[in-house]
Amino acid sequence: MFSRTKSCILRSLFKEFSRNNLNHKQNYCTLPCSPDPVSYTQRTTTCGSLRRADIGKIVRLCGWLQYQRQEKFLVLRDWHGLTQMIVPTDKIDIIQLLKTLSYESVLQVEGRVIPRPEGQSNPNMPTGEIEIEVKDLRVLNMAADNLPMIIRDSVTVTEQVRLENRYLDLRRHQMQQIFRLRSKMIMKMREFLANKHEFVDIETPTLFRRTPGGAKEFVVPSQYKGRFYSLPQSPQQFKQLLMVGGFDRYFQVARCYRDEGTKPDRQPEFTQLDIEMSFVDEAGIQRLIEDLLVHSWPQGLVPPRPPFPRLTYDQAMRLYGSDKPDTRFDMKISDVTNMFRHSSTEIISERLKTTDSHAAFIRFPYKDISKSAFSKMKKQAAEILSDTSTLVLYVKGDNQSDSSLSTDLYLSPDEVGVLAVGHNLAPFTVLGKLRLLIADHLASLGIEVRKKDAFNFLWVVDFPLFLPKDDGSAGLESAHHPFTDAKPEHRHLLYTNPEQVYGQHYDLVLNGSEVGGGSIRIHNAEVQRYVLENILKEDCNELEHLLTALGTGCPPHGGIALGLDRLFSIICGTPSIRDVIAFPKSSDGKDLMCHAPTPVSKDQLHQYHIQVTPDHS
Ligand code: ASP
Numbered sequence: 080m081f082s083r084t085k086s087c088i089l090r091s092l093f094k095e096f097s098r099n100n101l102n103h104k105q106n107y108c109t110l111p112c113s114p115d116p117v118s119y120t121q122r123t124t125t126c127g128s129l130r131r132a133d134i135g136k137i138v139r140l141c142g143w144l145q146y147q148r149q150e151k152f153l154v155l156r157d158w159h160g161l162t163q164m165i166v167p168t169d170k171i172d173i174i175q176l177l178k179t180l181s182y183e184s185v186l187q188v189e190g191r192v193i194p195r196p197e198g199q200s201n202p203n204m205p206t207g208e209i210e211i212e213v214k215d216l217r218v219l220n221m222a223a224d225n226l227p228m229i230i231r232d233s234v235t236v237t238e239q240v241r242l243e244n245r246y247l248d249l250r251r252h253q254m255q256q257i258f259r260l261r262s263k264m265i266m267k268m269r270e271f272l273a274n275k276h277e278f279v280d281i282e283t284p285t286l287f288r289r290t291p292g293g294a295k296e297f298v299v300p301s302q303y304k305g306r307f308y309s310l311p312q313s314p315q316q317f318k319q320l321l322m323v324g325g326f327d328r329y330f331q332v333a334r335c336y337r338d339e340g341t342k343p344d345r346q347p348e349f350t351q352l353d354i355e356m357s358f359v360d361e362a363g364i365q366r367l368i369e370d371l372l373v374h375s376w377p378q379g380l381v382p383p384r385p386p387f388p389r390l391t392y393d394q395a396m397r398l399y400g401s402d403k404p405d406t407r408f409d410m411k412i413s414d415v416t417n418m419f420r421h422s423s424t425e426i427i428s429e430r431l432k433t434t435d436s437h438a439a440f441i442r443f444p445y446k447d448i449s450k451s452a453f454s455k456m457k458k459q460a461a462e463i464l465s466d467t468s469t470l471v472l473y474v475k476g477d478n479q480s481d482s483s484l485s486t487d488l489y490l491s492p493d494e495v496g497v498l499a500v501g502h503n504l505a506p507f508t509v510l511g512k513l514r515l516l517i518a519d520h521l522a523s524l525g526i527e528v529r530k531k532d533a534f535n536f537l538w539v540v541d542f543p544l545f546l547p548k549d550d551g552s553a554g555l556e557s558a559h560h561p562f563t564d565a566k567p568e569h570r571h572l573l574y575t576n577p578e579q580v581y582g583q584h585y586d587l588v589l590n591g592s593e594v595g596g597g598s599i600r601i602h603n604a605e606v607q608r609y610v611l612e613n614i615l616k617e618d619c620n621e622l623e624h625l626l627t628a629l630g631t632g633c634p635p636h637g638g639i640a641l642g643l644d645r646l647f648s649i650i651c652g653t654p655s656i657r658d659v660i661a662f663p664k665s666s667d668g669k670d671l672m673c674h675a676p677t678p679v680s681k682d683q684l685h686q687y688h689i690q691v692t693p694d695h696s
Contacts, residue, residue, distance in 0.1 A: 116159065121187070127160020129192055131208045138211065139189045141219065143230070143250070150177050155186060156230075158255050163195075163210040164188055173216045183222035183230065183247075189215040238657070242671040245662055257651050257659055260377055264650075265332060265643070267375035268352060275374075276367075278328040278354070283317035285310055285334065291561070291617040295338040297347070300687035310336035313640055315560060316625055318355035319600055322636040323628045327357035332643070340668070344656055346644065347668050354597075355638035361583050361599055364639050365538055368587060368595065372536070377650065383536050387587075391541040396504050400439075400511015402542070405591025406535045408518055408528040412510045415440045415488075415498070424484060430470055430500045438498060439506040440488060443517050445475065445495040448524060453495075456520045460513055469501030469509045515591070534649070537588050544569075544582035545614060554616060559584040561615055562607070563598035564637075573606070577614045587641070594646045597639025604629035 116125055123139045140162060142155040151166045151174065166173050180186075190211040201207030227243070228236045230250045241248040248254060272278035286299060286308040299308040311317075313335045321329045333353040339345055356364065369385035376382040388406070395404050398411045419438045422428045430436055445453075457473060464471060474497070476490035488496045497513055499506035518528050544565050545555035557563060559582060565573055569580040587595035601607045604626050611617045619626065647659040657663040665671050684691065 125159035126155050126157040126162040127205060129162060129206050129209050129211075131194065133192045134194055134209060136192045137189070137214075138192060139187065140211065141185070141187045144180055144182055144184045144186055144222075145230070147177060147180065147182070150174055153177065153180075153186075155188060158252075158259075160205055162206045163201075163204075164190065164213050165193075165210050166213045166216075170213065173213060176216060176218070179221075180218065181222050181224045183226055183250075185219040185222070187217040187219055188213055238655075239665070239671060242657075242663070242665055245672050249661065254658075257647070257653070258661060260651065261643075261647050261659060264375050264377060264647070265352075268371060269330075269332075271371050271374040272328075272330045272354070276328065278330040279326050281321060281326065281329055281331060283311075283314040283321075283331065283333065285336075287311040287316075289621060290316065291611070291615075291621050295340075297336050297338045300689055302686065304688040312337050313351060314353050315562065316622075318353060318638055319562065319625065319633075319636065320628055322355055322357050323631060323633045327634070329353075329355045329638075333640075342666075344645075346656060346660060347664055349656075349660075350643045351640040352643055353638070353640045355636060357634040357636045359599075359635075359637050361540065361585055361637070364597060364599075364637055365585060368639060368641070369536075380650070381532075381534070383534060387536040387538055389538045389540055392539055392543065393541070395539050396507055396511075397439075400504075400507040400509065400514060401591075402539055402586065403588045403591055403593045404511075404537070404539075405515065405518075405529070406537060407530040407533045407590055410441055410443055410514050410518070410528065412507055412514070413440050414438075414507075418487065419498075419500070422487075426470065427472075427498070427500055433502075436500065436502050437504075437506050438500045439510050440496055440498050441510050441514055441517075442488070442490060442494045442496045443521065444493060444526065444528075445477075446493045447526075448521075452520075452524055456517065459520070460516055463512055463516060464509055467501065467505060467509055469499050469505045471509060471513075472498045472500075474498060533590070535590055539586045539588055540584075541566075541581050542584045542586075543578070544580040544584070545577055547578075555614060557615065558582060559596065559598050561611055561617065562600045564601045564606075570606075573610065573614070583637070585639070587639075589646065589649050592645055592649060593642070594649070595639055595641040597637065599635070599637035602629060602633045602635045604633075 117123060120141075121139065122141050124133075126140055126142045129136075129138065140155055142157040142162075144153060145156040145161060146152075146154040151168070153164045153166070154161050155164060166177065168174075188211060190213045192209050193212045195201075195208060195210050226247060227240055228234070228247050230247065232251055232253050234241065234251070249258070269280065273280055287310065289296065289298075289307070289309045290312070296309040296312060299310060301308055314331060314333050318329055318331075331353045333351050334348055335351050336348050337345070338347060354364075354367070356367070365387075366385070369383070369387055372383050373385065390398070390404065392402055395402050397414060398404070399406070400412055414437060416431060416437045419427050420431045422431075427438065431438060460471070472484070473495060474484045474488060474490060476485050476494040476496070477492040484498070485496065488498070490496050497510060499509045499513075501509065521528055542558045544558060544563060546558045548554050548556045555577060563582045563584050566581045566583055572580045583599035585597060586593050601610065607629055608619055608626055611619050611622060644656040644659055648656045651659060653659055657666075662670070662672065669675070
């Protein structure tokens with residue numbers, strides 16, 4: 080489930096975290112916290128804190144039964160650790176009770192801290208020098224026999240079983256670590272924004288109305304016949320309206336909803352740190368986010384070092400074939416169009432006849448790779464690239480038959496080059512996909528090209544404001560969203576050549592994933608109306624409330640949203656964002672634990688004026 084490096088990241092993160100928890104003096108969280116984790120409870124101590132110095136104390140612990148041995152030893156577990164208990168032979172009733180206990184039952188134990196007998200200390204257990212001589216044992220709740228999963232860090236069950244029994248999965252130490260880290264980090268973010276910089280935390284509605292364009296929304300039936308709410312894709316309009324309302328610094332840990340069907344690492348509901356500010360420019364928002372990340376970064380990990388590198392959209396596409404480049408490894412793409420325009424290799428020069436065609440190239444190390452591993456990689460690549468019309472050629476540095484190409488490309492015998500020839504940015508995006516696949520493939524062969532344990536943040540800036548529609552139909556769509564303003568020097572082009580306009584839009588990228596995005600907004604009602612009506616061909620009626628508000632004295636403003644689930648997933652090194660969401664949906668959008676979505680009763684359907692068409696399949 081978690082790779083070794085990844086669990087190492089977690090371990091190093093939590094070494095610091097648990098140390099702080101154990102000595103209770105220096106807390107990771109700088110907001111007032113309870114001085115110890117047992118105050119206000121019926122426990123006198125946790126299962127992780129007793130040491131040799133506590134010998135002789137009478138203590139009361141509560142937790143889950145982790146192990147039981149020889150009807151006299153038991154081990155109790157809570158988040159803080161494990162403590163061994165020993166039942167004296169004269170406690171016949173407790174010994175009898177032990178026989179009936181199932182693992183994961185919840186117990187309260189009172190007893191005296193005693194040293195473990197000579198030679199029986201367990202150096203692998205922080206509480207390994209002591210045990211509790213049990214005086215009293217109460218079963219607070221007996222667990223069912225044969226639970227569907229055992230609570231250990233190395234999971235032996237499928238993700239389906241974990242999601243069906245999430246409450247059990249969450250008991251695992253690794254999951255506890257993730258959510259406790261997440262909580263601390265969000266607390267630090269709030270502290271940075273609200274306490275340090277006077278941002279106001281404001282909740283915005285989740286029952287909203289349909290908005291034009293953008294991702295697909297979930298609709299919520301209402302009691303008004305034929306009328307529906309929509310769940311917001313983000314608080315975008317509300318945060319802009321808050322700027323109109325005079326809150327010049329807003330933030331919210333906001334739940335957002337997008338009905339994007341089944342995409343492997345997306346969730347229909349997810350959490351953003353949503354931020355908006357008045358009187359700010361692109362650089363101001365970027366500095367704020369860099370400082371916020373430094374402030375909230377978990378101890379035990381190398382903190383990010385601002386200023387983060389910046390790449391323009393164009394540079395990112397041409398060097399990495401992606402607008403979210405993974406810069407943990409080099410293997411950059413080169414534009415070799417001019418070198419090959421008059422190549423004697425006809426298959427290439429033929430394709431480079433038109434001015435909009437390009438040749439792009441990457442090289443990668445090819446030492447110790449077997450023939451079969453190489454053909455496997457090529458086969459996988461062909462599957463990924465099956466729908467492109469781009470020509471892809473592999474050139475081995477040591478292959479005599481390709482010698483002219485490999486000489487042109489300056490390939491050494493230990494290298495392979497990949498040449499892609501096609502239209503516009505296609506050869507770059509093809510090589511961008513291949514670049515990632517090759518890195519994964521090399522990693523599987525033990526050749527790790529990605530820098531280990533690195534957190535490579537960067538800003539991608541200078542995006543085109545509009546792009547041709549993704550579905551291939553005529554017309555333009557927003558590269559970010561329709562509220563993004565043009566670069567000041569390009570504003571006049573909105574009315575003549577909108578496709579040449581660059582936007583004040585910035586994305587934050589971490590290790591090849593987009594973890595944030597934002598923009599400076601259009602604050603002028605007429606410009607916003609023009610963009611919606613004339614460029615994006617949207618129905619302005621749906622946004623009349625926003626357009627009216629912009630006309631009432633709206634300050635210039637801009638903002639950003641950080642995708643917290645993805646950010647935490649990368650920080651914790653989990654294979655999926657589902658691992659950092661307490662109750663996630665499965666990859667096909669279902670809640671496997673409570674079986675949502677579920678049918679509703681006829682009465683409810685009637686109340687909402689809805690008819691479900693019978694399934695004839
Ligand atoms: N609302 C945008 C999003 O969810 C972020 C922003 O522009 O602030 O991607």
